Amino acid sequence: MAQHQDHGNKSPAATAFHANVTHVEVPHTASVKPCHDCVGLGRKRCNHCYGIGRKRCAPCNGSGRQMHQGGQCPFCLGLGRNRCSSCNGHGHVICRTCNGGCELKVFHKIDHRVDSAP
Ligand SMILES: [Zn+2]
Ligand SMILES: [Zn+2]
Ligand SMILES: [Zn+2]
Structure with missing residues (x-):
């Protein structure tokens, strides 16, 4: 018994059909x-910083201070925010x-x- 089983393939010809x-x-x-x-406008608001041009500093979580030492955060210089790298601080990006x-x-x-x- 070597019967070929069809698994619900209604139209076998469909697989051999190519359309360009x-x-x-x-x-x-x-x-x-x-x-x-x-x-x-040629530009769109940056989705990463919502048009502000700055993002909350991740290493200090926006506090501006180092988590453990308590000093000034070296990543944002105590500001708690960093320039958005997606729009380079412009707040907008060129429309793709x-x-x-x-x-x-x-x-x-x-x-x-x-x-x-x-
Ligand atoms: Zn941005
Ligand atoms: Zn920081
Ligand atoms: Zn556009």
């Missing part, structure tokens, strides 16, 4: 609009969607599907 979808730009449909992600360009090029696309039959 490429996006083709439709001519004369391109336009430029303000970036929806940053509302045309438009790369800081404030605008996005939009155009209609056709899904050009190429079915390669086996």
Whole structure:
């Protein structure tokens, strides 16, 4: 008894099916609009410091003092806060969607599907 068991595979042909979808730009449909992600500002508020540009100093937990010795924390010089490394203290970062360009090029696309039959 060497019968092949089918484990609920309804269509065996589906596994041998390959489709390549490429996006083709439709001519004369391109336009430029303000970036929806940053509302045309080219930058976004830093998520790590919430736009403040500073973060609570982790080694002293924001107290500005060394945990055990009780002296001034060398990491934040007693301030209890450190410059945010994600935005370098600016409080904002360059928008990745438009790369800081404030605008996005939009155009209609056709899904050009190429079915390669086996
Ligand atoms: Zn930040
Ligand atoms: Zn500190
Ligand atoms: Zn943007």
